[in-house]
Amino acid sequence: MTALSPTSIFNPTSTPAHSIFHLSIFVLVITALIFIVVAGLLTYAVIKFGQATADSSHEPPQVYGSTQIELSWTIIPILIVVVLYLATAQVIHGIQDAPEPKTALDVIAIGHQYWWEFRYPKLGIVTANELHIPVNEPARPTPTFIQLLSADTDHSFWIPELGGKTDLIPNHPNKMWMDPPHAGIFLGQCAQYCGTQHAKMLLRVYVDSPDEFAGWVRNQQQPAVQDASATAGREVFEHTACINCHTITGTAADGRFGPDLTHLMSRATIASGAAQNTPEDLRLWIQRPDAVKPGSLMPAMQLSNQDLDAIVSYMETLR
Numbered sequence: 001m002t003a004l005s006p007t008s009i010f011n012p013t014s015t016p017a018h019s020i021f022h023l024s025i026f027v028l029v030i031t032a033l034i035f036i037v038v039a040g041l042l043t044y045a046v047i048k049f050g051q052a053t054a055d056s057s058h059e060p061p062q063v064y065g066s067t068q069i070e071l072s073w074t075i076i077p078i079l080i081v082v083v084l085y086l087a088t089a090q091v092i093h094g095i096q097d098a099p100e101p102k103t104a105l106d107v108i109a110i111g112h113q114y115w116w117e118f119r120y121p122k123l124g125i126v127t128a129n130e131l132h133i134p135v136n137e138p139a140r141p142t143p144t145f146i147q148l149l150s151a152d153t154d155h156s157f158w159i160p161e162l163g164g165k166t167d168l169i170p171n172h173p174n175k176m177w178m179d180p181p182h183a184g185i186f187l188g189q190c191a192q193y194c195g196t197q198h199a200k201m202l203l204r205v206y207v208d209s210p211d212e213f214a215g216w217v218r219n220q221q222q223p224a225v226q227d228a229s230a231t232a233g234r235e236v237f238e239h240t241a242c243i244n245c246h247t248i249t250g251t252a253a254d255g256r257f258g259p260d261l262t263h264l265m266s267r268a269t270i271a272s273g274a275a276q277n278t279p280e281d282l283r284l285w286i287q288r289p290d291a292v293k294p295g296s297l298m299p300a301m302q303l304s305n306q307d308l309d310a311i312v313s314y315m316e317t318l319r
């Protein structure tokens with residue numbers, strides 16, 4: 001198969017995605033067989049007996065109250081349903097009750113209108129929208145176990161190639177896991193309508209080689225760099241309401257309503273994939289978030305051009 005979309009459900013790359021894919025093919029085959037048998041019998045009957053004739057001897061024999069026929073149309077469907085039920089229950093059990101190995105990576109994903117917060121409690125990392133996880137190696141399994149929470153309303157976490165869709169429900173922690181066998185970028189999206197900007201609530205998962213992942217972790221664990229060339233922008237930032245909604249470690253900013261910006265430049269996109277992380281898009285975003293994502297919960301801060309430029313230069317130093 002070529003040219004599959006990056007969010008194709010037909011290209012499973014992780015154990016849970018594989019078992020869901022196989023189950024869906026199995027269900028599809030059984031239902032296709034039922035369709036062929038029923039449609040075949042129907043076509044046969046229409047062709048054989050569809051023609052009205054004056055001679056009523058053409059009518060097939062009429063059967064009344066056959067226990068045999070009634071048993072067969074009761075038992076066969078029951079068997080089919082039992083088989084489908086058992087196959088589904090086995091897959092659900094295999095995914096939901098998989099034991100978490102000691103070497104697994106723990107992540108907490110929190111859905112917000114309209115962005116994703118990712119916390120790595122054991123590593124002391126907080127980031128947004130772009131999730132980094134290590135490749136799973138059979139020799140030393142490092143699957144990623146994700147606890148799913150919500151800060152406001154219902155969302156749904158779905159990376160079709162890596163795992164099934166799982167909801168993030170307020171006050172009801174859910175979990176899911178994935179064990180991708182090779183590196184790459186996997187895309188996904190919020191799959192539960194959560195408000196105006198639900199469609200621009202994209203997800204990006206970087207599956208890194210062990211070395212790349214260790215490097216990423218080291219960088220994320222550093223406090224924000226204090227770059228002397230950006231002091232002016234930092235001043236403006238620290239004296240604006242930005243700090244009530246955003247965190248930058250090592251500064252006065254410790255808000256949690258919006259994404260952590262400590263390592264903003266380590267992300268390829270901003271605003272949950274709504275724009276690329278370029279100086280131009282970043283400037284536009286800070287000036288008028290609505291131009292990028294109408295209805296987003298970040299307000300336009302009415303900064304002067306000078307302050308805006310200073311803040312953007314400051315943001316560019318947050319590697």
Ligand SMILES: [Cu+2]
Binds near residue numbers: 155156193201
């Ligand atoms: Cu959502």
